[in-house]
Amino acid sequence: MASRLYAWAQWVVRHRGPVVGVWLLLLAVVGGLGATLHGKLTNEYSIPGIESQQAQDLLKRELPQASGGVVRVVFAADGKGGLTGAEAQRAVRAGLKEAAGISDVSKVSDPFEARTVSRDGTVAYADVGFSRTAEDVPQSAKDDLVDAMEPARDAGLEVEYGGSAMSSQVEVGGPAEIVGVVVAFVVLAVTLGSLVAAGLPLATAAVGVGIGVLGVQFVSRFVDMTGTATVLALMIGLAVGIDYALFIIARHREQLAEPGADLRDSIARAVATAGSAVVFAGATVVVALAALSATGIPFLTVMGLAAAGTVLLAVLVALSLVPAALALLGERLRPRAKKGRAGKAEETEETGKAGAKRGREPGAWGLAWGRLITRAPVVVLLVGVLGLLAVALPARELRLGLPSNASQPAETTQHKSYDLLTKGFGPGFNATLTAVVDAEDIPAAERPDALKALRATLAKEKGVAAVAAPVANEDGSLAVIGIVPTTGPDDEATTDLVHRLRDNAPSVGEAGGTLHIAGATAAAIDVSAKLSGALPLFIAIIVILALVLLAVAFRSLLVPLKAVLGFLLSIAAALGATVWVFQQGHLNGLLAVAAAAPVTAFLPVLLIGVLFGLAMDYEVFLVSRMREHYEHTGDAAEAVTHGLARSGRVVCAAALIMVSVFGGFVFNHDPIIKSIGFALAFGVAVDAFVVRMTIVPAVLALLGRRAWSLPGRLDRVLPHIDIEGTGLPPRDTGARTAEAADAAGTTDTTDTADTR
Template identity: 40%
Template sequence: MAVNAPNPPSSKIGADMALLLYRLGKFSYRHRWLVISAWLAVLVGVAGSAAAFHGTLSNNFQIPGTETQQMADKLKKELPSSSGGSASIVFEANDARFSQAGKDAVSAVLAKLKTLPDVQGTVDPFTTQAQLDKAAADVAAGQQQAADAKAQLDQSASELAAGKARLAAAEQQMAAAGLPAAAIEAQLGQQKAAAAAGQAKLDAGTRELAAGNEKLELGKRQLDASQGLRFVSEDGKAAIAQVQFKTSINGLTPDIRREVQDLVKEVSAANVTALPSKEISEDISELFGTAEIIGIAVAALVLILMLGTFIAAGLPLLMAIVGVAAGVGGTIALSSAVDMSSISPMLALMLGLAVGIDYSLFIVNRHRGQLLAGMDAEESVALATGTSGNAVLFAGLTVIIALAALVVPGLPFLAVMGLSAAATVAVAVAVALTLTPAVLSLVGRKLISRRAWARAQEHNADPSHGYQDSAKEEYRSTHGWGGLVTNHPWLALLAGVVLLGVMALPAGQLRLALPDASSQPVASQAFQAYDVTRRSFGEGMTGPIIVVGDLPEGLSEAEAKARQFDVADILRGTENVTAAVPLALSQDRRTAVFQVIPKEGPASASTVRVVSELRAEKPRIQDSTGVSIGLTGQTAGNVDVSTKLGDALPPYLAIVVGLSLLLLLLVFRSMWVPLLATGGFLLSLAASFGAVVAVYQWGWLGPVFGVENPGAVLSFLPIILIGVLFGLAMDYQVFITSGMRESYMHGETARHAVRTGFSHAAAVVTAAAIIMVSVFSGFIFSHLNMVRPLGFAMAFGVLIDAFVVRMTIVPAVMYLLGGKAWWLPGWLERILPDVDVEGARLRQPAPVSSEQRGVTSRL
């Protein structure tokens, strides 16, 4: 089947783009080795850059300008010894209690840790607990000594008073007897000197007792502040040590983490188990695991079933791998220059694989169909790039814009995530539009199985098959899923909306937090350390809150300590606080550090309230003590991040919805289609949130999805899901609705066009959605616990958006609207550019022969 080279009107933006892509496809086909070599050079360059310039990935979600960051900066400047990140190591005796050998082994390991270049210091649990226990005994002994001293002073004061009375009486008697003053002084001078010496001694003793009482009172207040804080469990079976690092926890390299873990394992020789906390044991260095590979294998199986050959199925996979290698490799290469969380390359990897497969699939599938119809291979590749490639370009742009818009909330780590994922999607689009045509030119007819090619040859040789195909196509459009939906549009619409509405109900209980060790797998070291800490010392020890106090100038050491205890008393009086302990005081006595132990873990709702209530105590503390306070540390920082992300959700959603309406108005030149597409997106988004809450917050189907400890939802999941799901939903909207518009513009009735367009797009959209769901589902069981809910949310979101919204609700509403679906005010139609996203103007019919005209006229 011959197809003339296109000559579309240059005044049309969409036609110009379609023509440009048509020429790009033809260029890539003709200069295949140049294009392939260029991409190989890119991959080599990116691989070399990643190897040479990669930095340390972290889970640093701090936000510049927040109180948490300001207090951390203050500590770094004024109290460096308390400014680094801290982590805990739990030691558990395998016997009933720690033996002396076990205690010595723990102390020896902590002494070795202290010698590491990156360690600021360690807190030996046995030494510290002994000091706490001794402090109680010392206070009791001090109180007894003070009582004894006071009794002695009282007795001395009584004896001195009696002596002074006797001396005064004798002096009065002598004076009454008429003795001169000199004689009286001569006789009583020695007794008066003794009385004066006794008074001086009594005054000194009183002052010493007052000083001792003041010191004793500070010791008693220190003991009161430490109530509820233990470093060795009461049963003597567990001990918790603190390790202070010179840098932040997020700045620790995998090598340092492994070195610490290897060192503490030495206690096993003394029959002790060492369990480093999540901050030390968390491994974020690997990006790919077994589960992700399984997801890709399922996608490959779908491709084989759809395209029929291993070569055809392998081509989209190969394109996706190239795109991910270039995109994620570039992201890793920048990790030394940009503070990057482990989620950034993982998000780029997830999206790069999913869209990379889908985008190449759209072009390969179009080319395969055109080859089977008898089109010349070169023309087919060029036309597929100009038509499906045009839709791919637009679909990719929607994803890129939605991801790039993650910079709008002003959260640096979120901006890095969005931009790295957007860049990877952009690379996937570039690969699909250039490398795919080049590789297709090498593959040739191997894209199609011999059996399918033979059937196509036989089919094309018989002109009557064209009429049979039309009849089959008409039958298929009125039957199958598209026919069922359009035959019962009200039922389909109601069922879809009710289903999504029910799924969305749990979303009202959404609670956001950054994950702590309680959400880790039960078998992980991080969870075991958390569990032992929770059972032996209270859950709050897993996430202490750091309070930084700014004291007035000119205080003595005793006055500064007294102010510290005054502040600690107020902090300890806050609801759901177990202990509030003064930890450190700067040399100039201007900066104090407190550790507040909440009753529950760092991600719990009560601890979030504690952070809020501690901040609410600032005016009271300032007024009563003259000390201004601020919160910092991992727990307070996580609460800040979750709050900021929650506040950023509404404006970001407004941006995405506005963008959706504008883009779809531009593409489909309709008022109703953008509203329908955006409303469907909001429905699928709400249902996705509901499913995430049900599974990851409530624990429904937890064993199926590996959710052993349900808790708060990952705080940046909603905002990322909005961006990603919006882009992918618009992909499917374009591929489903553009076929309907094309049929309508070619003269079909509006309702018939809905059926025809759906029939043309349904198979490829179904395959693309299954592939994307398969890839995302692989990440549900990722070795990185933080990635799992992201993988679930994206897989579930794509699943319901593709099959419930785009393939059920959209055709049902479009069928009900009929011709009104394409209504656009005249003034708006005149000013809007014609985007022609499907490149319809490229598909010009070949000249019709006189014989064909005769056949047509007879029909």
Template identity: 35%
Template sequence: MATFLYKLGRMAYRRRWAVISAWLVGLLAIGLSASAFMGTLTNSFSIPGTETQTALDKLKKEMPEFSGGSGSIVYQTSDGKNFTTAQKKAVASSLDELEALTDVREASNPFTTQKELDDAQQKLDDSKKELTDGEDQLKDGREQLADGKDQIADAKKEIADGRQKLETEQAKIDDGRAELKDAKAELDGAAQAGAIPPQQLAANRAKLEATQKQLDQGQAKIDATTEQLDAAEQQLSSKESKVSASEKKLEESAKELEQGKKDLALGKRQAESTEGMRFVSKDGTTVAVNVTFTGSADALTPDVRDEIKDIAGEATSTGLDVDYSTEIVQDISSIFGSAEIIGLVIAAVVLLVMLGTFVAAGLPLLMAVLGVGAGVGGTLALSSAIEMASITPALALMLGLAVGIDYSLFIVHRHRRQLLDGMEIEESIGRATGTSGNAVVFAGLTVIIALSALAVPALPFLSVLGLSAAFTVAMAVLIAITLTPALLGIIGPKLVSKRAWRKAAAATAPEATPASEGTDSAAHPNAAGNRGWGAFVTKRPVLMSVVGVLLLGIMAVPALQLRTALPDGSAEPVDSSAHQAYDLLSDKFGAGYNGPIIALADLPAGLDADEAEAKNLDIADQLRGINGVVAAVPVGINDANTLAVLQIVPQEGPADPATEQVVTDIRNASTAIEAETDSHLALTGQVTAQIDVSERLAEVLPLYLGIVVGLSLVLLLLVFRSVIVPVLATGGFLLSLLASFGATVAVYQWGWLSGVFGVATPGPIMSFLPILLIGILFGLAMDYQVFLVSGMRESFVHGQRPRAAVRSGFAHSAPVVTSAALIMTSVFAGFIFSELTMIRAIGFALAIGVLLDAFVVRMTITPAIMHLLGRRAWYIPKWLDKVLPDVDVEGAKIAALATPGTAGGSSDTSDSGPDSDGPHGGDHDGHEEPGAGGSRHPAHRADGPDDALR
């Protein structure tokens, strides 16, 4: 690899204009693609296979009107008094304008909604009174009906008795008429026979006529009574019809009363379900407006957000203050702000102090900016085709700037040092690319592998996040090993200041004795390795190792209480509108109002609308019985009456442990709820999403850490051909990782120094920060390990004794590692106050992680332990040494490629000189291998009891 990069560096120098032109064309193409194909970034995270995602997908498909994003607008009176009529009208007018916007589905009037809630109980009381009065009237009507029926029955009986009596009388009259007829016939026969005297005949006829008259009178009386009974019967029939009509009316009233009872019970249950919900605060000074959007809140363009704020802000002219939730005010299209620029300024100052000229200092910055442009531009060009989290380009920007500056710096610093040592420009560029560039490639490879491994958790947003950042790092590496050499060729000797040239010319350092002659230049008391921090550490290796480990161990203690969640409005700056809205909602309406939970219930088949609503209320009743639930409100049912939506308001905020427990309790109770209501329950929303993300990441974190550690061991084994160095490097990485976790928990979760770092409300750490920190910090830690220890190995394979090589290698590598760490820390620290809330804790964790890893682990613990180990630090079994490919990370083979006659000398024993290769290369057992190319240990070195002094 070193040989290839050496040739690549010289090629880039010779064809510098072609290389520069090719990069310009490529960057222009990437820029145009980003402009043409950039899509909308999002803060919504897809979590395949989780209950949250399954429920959300179902909601979008079957009830899309409830799947859009939402935000809150909070109005408060400036004078602390109740809203006036004019203020209410102003708010209502603004909300009407908002609902006219294409992107807004609904902006409900809080005064109307609150009045409906307040009037609900009065309406229930009125309905209850009406039902009571109706029941009394129904009771009286039924009593009157019963009396009427009794009267009709009595009348019917009287008529029946009268008709029976008339029938008896009629029978008597009929019998009398028959007897009279017989008597008349007998009398007529007797008269014809002359058997009755005329006088007696007349008397008998008179009697018969009198009887006839009596019978006629009786018949007339019967006929009159019959007419009376017929009239009475007719009147009774009419009365009976009226009674029947009254009975029917009473039955209808009874049904209406029964329905009224059901409606009253339903209204009572509905009122109970909204108990605890308010839209106007109890003191009357604050109202909360829930605005729902037709699509995702993240999809709102900056222009739409501004329009929403302008319209809603019109009401402030009446003496109102207005604040907006983070869904409305957060513009995730901005990923670079003033804080990040400050970080770059600090990095520029460090570069200027280290390299001495504006040209030299500006070159790494330019390379970093171009690398970021290529990486972030390429990422954004795909954002229209791939759902991309808002943090994706921000993270790529942060990493791209940090590693881009560092990678270019390592090559520029090496080239500058070689120029001052008298090396010819082309040879110096080739060697700098072949040595430092080699380390850059392997360091970059570790970062790329670690970031790409973020695809392991199978979370799409995290996979895109890791791959985009890995792509940006790859661009930084490519630019460092191709464009940097080309530009160095154009800059030429101007890279070095005149003062540095004069100082180099005036230097009269004695020539170093070649390692082949058996001496060790680093053993000289005035050698660089015997001065400074490296000498201080290696003189007290046990003490410094113990102090370093204890320091990191103490800092790691808070990590034991690490809690994760997704950021909410409480994480925004204290003076921001989003934070003010969050606090007002919490204070006036309850903390849970900031993070409602959405429940989807699969209802039994075959229900009508009333049955479905009742079933939904049954579910709400069950949910309200769970501890920590303030309200469970049915908000909708689909047309098929098979799916119901409920909104659950917890007692605490979305990131509070109590809310997480509420979600757990609901999920645990879902089986019992299903048994009780025959309805399957599933939860979705921000709160459940953060819980599911945290659980998924916690599950895969050990696997991911194992992959990272395994890669670390394999890669470093390949680079350094040592068993001990990879173990030491990985152990140090774990220490710095835990310490950075601890510091992050102390600041962002416990609130230590919260005022300094702008932590408005201490709370859980962002869910995916731990896995991000592992991946990124691992890559960066391996960067410093490669840069620092490769210097030690370079000194070692070029003839120095093991402990002396630790000092001299440290002395040559430490300045550039120190500068790189300070630069990277500055860049990361700039993001602590980023406009994008989610990136702040990441910036802090990475800044503190880089500081600890670079200065405590790599520059203190590592040289101390390697000095203690001596030759044992480079131990590798012979069979493994033969199997491993020789990657020549120290560039020992480059000297053989040097152009004859070129100035290649260097007063620096860590540099590859023409005589550093060849017969001095031997194996670890003292057998010389003249053809080893310097990649193995010199045969004549011994690691005796006095080696610690060498």
């Protein structure tokens, strides 16, 4: 692999102008398509085949008016009986009358006739139904509805809005996300020591992410896609795009720092070595994300493929646009020689006391860290593992669900409406279930009695606060019964209630009908159960994939085994921290979490897929430098410290960039994006700094030469992939010539932007 990438990079350097032009043209074309021909994103996380979705499909077909989008308008007044006065009733009815005339509104309920007023008269609600599904209700209609309630607001009433049609759209690009990019730039500047070099990864990553995200938006015209898919593609594409460019640029500048290093050879060698690690690590990310399709869940499959496509673009950018840009910048990226360096160039690691005292030589702290770990590897290993297990303990109480309006930011109208309804009608009102009865096979004369008996049975169930009268379609073949639990949508008791209600299906079946329990709460429970069932298979796929890929990369069995165990520790710790914050409600004020709630149902699967790929990034980049040194020297102990000295700084910088990018999304208003950003940021931090930089060196120090051994039979079967660059031609250390500089695109030997 390294030899082919070396030749490829030389070709890119020779054709640097056209390569950059092709990428910019691609960005313009895809950007135009994505900006003008994009589709509509949805906030629904439905799964074909689950009971709640079957009921929803049945409603759309047989009772379409019950499947349309609904905006629940909530009115509140100060003081007992504030809504029962004549003036308040006139104001409410005036607003609802105007709402009835809004385009696509099919029905409007009157809270005073429907008796949807709380007992103390302080809270009431009216349902405004639309003929379109919730995701198809235009924003203009919602705005008109808000304007229509002006009479109620003028009368001094508080008016808030909830319901299926008021789901907020996922938005990105806020100040918090921008701060994450700024932090990434600072980390790059400190790591690379040059403002020009620091800006390059951001610029190239922006090209790849722009093509990826805008391409995803264009594809949404033909494929049903959630808003989270676009955000995930942006989040992961930006993080890996910056990191992959950093790996290659850092290797290039490290090589240029050597006296007489040839510019063109350095670019090609950086792509061949660091680029090989990028290809291998990027492939694991792509495969891991694409493996989300193995769950059999359409929206998760689309999310995984969208993010995988963006990561693939990041790899292609790193292997083509980055070396082309390096060639265009030429000598401006060559680090300045430090004072006194020439006189001490002959110092070796064994006699480099002066360099250690200065503490400024590249890799000095990594070398010191490696020596510290290898002095007491058993202690380091025990402390690291026990610490991660302690952080992972809350994961034992993991509960999955989908965010309700209670999880929306406290200042939003959705959250306020949720609180008002809870105050007026109890916590279970926001968890209303829908019993859908298919009575087609029940004789028409027997249907009323069957529905009456079912309603009575449902009302007797423990945990049910109220059961509404059945509402049937014209021929009576389908009926809907509303059920209000005594507990909220995120309460475990509500989940138990749904399962018990579905146990009533046999009694309905005896009469010839079919009972489905549906509604938003039931759908969240079904989605969570489906995703929980998909987890074991997905974890098995990831573990097997990691073992095979790393065995091929490092010609070892113990290195892959160690990598997988470390990855599982990182996942457990990330889930434990996520449960502690989002489910148990710690740090709510600091992270602006509106309410404690179950963890987003698809977060564990997504976290496993994404973190696996990113963990393999650091594993490959760090361990490949260790194996590279071992291949040249045969010294296993020195290989560990050498790898940390050479790659530790870059791996730490890459992790800090990932954490800053993901961390920026923690302050996104959307609860799903917030939890995903936190889990990924925490997971990357733990995996990079605790597992890869601490536990991995300790394990390798204990294993010694055994870490790099592979049984002979297996060695003959596995393909040989050179990611360390052992097959590359000898390095050109001759003097820099004008011809070489001209081939790189410049004869400038100064770096006016160098921060050193």
